[in-house]
Amino acid sequence: MTIDKGRNSQINKQHNRGLVLKLIATGQCRIRAELARQTGLTKMAVTNIVSELIDLNLLIENVVEPDEFLRKNAIALQISPEAPKIIGVLIFRDRCEAVLCDLSLNIIRRERINIEQLTRDLLIQTIFTLIDAMVSFEPDLLGIGIASIGPIDKQTGTILEPRYFYNIKNVEIVDILKSRYDLPVFLDHDNQCGALAEMLFGFGKGFRDFILLGLSRGIGSGIVIDGKLQFNNQGLAPEIGHVSIDYQGLDCVCGNKGCIEMYAASPVIRDTLRKSTGRNLLFRDFCLFEDDERIDAVFIDVIQKLAAALVSSVNLLNPELILLGHDSVCFPDKYVNLLEQEINRRKFTSPSHVVRVRKTYFKEDSQLLGAVCNVAIQAFDGKLLFGAVEESDS
Known part of the structure; x- marks a missing residue:
């Protein structure tokens, strides 16, 4: 993962304090030597910043036992219980x-x-x-x-x-x-x-470019490019749910035709499964019966449709990772793997650039x-x- 670097000029001291706090809070650094190495700041600068953060009741020190990363007892830093x-x-x-x-x-x-x-x-x-x-x-x-x-x-x-x-x-x-x-x-x-939670603390922490796709009543997305959330000057977020997979398809409430959320939002999947099986289950409960051929056929079709929409986004953005959030964290793993296979089979970039697909680290709590x-x-x-x-x- 690329770590933001510290800045040694007078005007960037607030940035440096925030960076040190971030590296400790997110578990990327535990000791002063790691902070100096990761930020590029001098050891003296790191010592001064850490002392200030301790004085502000933002950090505390603890002695930790040696482990695979620390060869001897060390003074580790962590967020103070007294911090706001x-x-x-x-x-x-x-x-x-x-x-x-x-x-x-x-x-x-x-x-x-x-x-x-x-x-x-x-x-x-x-x-x-x-x-x-x-x-x-x-x-x-x-x-x-x-x-x-x-x-x-x-x-x-x-x-x-x-x-x-x-x-x-x-x-x-x-x-x-x-x-x-x-x-x-x-x-x-x-x-x-x-996407922000995953970038700071979750599976996105090791990636600079990724997409979070959230399936619920609609389909939403969060996009991180070069370590930054993407939005326009009003703060409007990207809407992969309104990527069309069929220009003559179903009318969407947005005014377009064939938007992916008309085919793969979780209530749509649930209703299709109910018709296919005659069982009145919740979406998450259907996900427990992947061995049922009728259920399997519906999910395979959904994955093909999701892949069609996501390949367009992958070809535009070239992300390293796609995270599945909201109701899609209930997908059985075999469909997550199938989605990854289909995206990589269809995308434009070379086979050496593999796009990973996985469920969010925080599952349904990411948002x-x-x-x-x-x-x-x-x-x-x-x-x-x-x-x-x-x-x-x-």
Whole structure:
């Protein structure tokens, strides 16, 4: 993995502090020597930064036993239990969830409220209820991150007009939460958040270029290129779910024809399986019966359709990895392997460039934990936590 390098100029000290915090929080470095080697900073600069972070109650030291990486007892660094925590909120069609985490993404507390019917006001009140529970448990907070079904406008902090979402639209959720809690609030598309969590802490950590594909009521995506999330100047996320696989195909709610989500969204797969088998099961339950020939035939067809859409994206972006999130984490492994085989068989680039396909590291929690990462990345980029730190030689 390519590690961001430290910067030795005066104007980049906040960046350096954030980088050191990131490498420790994400488990990429444990000791000062590793930090100096990975960042390119001098040992003295690393020592100064670490001392500041300890003084700020962000890091603590521990003596660790030798292992395959450390040949002798060493003073290891880790996130302090006294460091401020982060609230993450997931806004989804059938539920809202909140989680309280530390900077290493360890879950401290979580709450969930299921949704059957919803209005704009009830959505806001539901989010208040979840966040209030977290704030009452832990008042020392760095910020609130929101992962929402899209489309969203990152620049204005607005949930625009998600499909199949009770006709709720134009919710200025960032301003609403800032006003109530007086904390930094950051909003992003749920699958972009999932990709961020995987990039910082999950299976994306070893890759600079990857796609996260989330199957649910629709099909969404998060894309990382050269270690950066991709979005336009409004913060609109890429929508692989609306890549057409048939220009004369089914009419999609977006106005296009043949969009992949019309054929491979999880409710569509479930309904096809119910018709094929006569069994009234949930999507995840059907995934347990891969040996049933009728179920196997449906999944093979779905994989072929997903491959058709993903090959177009692979030919455009040349990712190293595709991560399957949301309901697709329930896919039996043989279909994940088949999808990888089909993508690599059909793509344009040479056979030496193999695109890996696997399920997300955090399974169905990638998007929720990604909400936390919306805030954590601000600290790791030096934009939070360090504004009041005095200038030094680090």
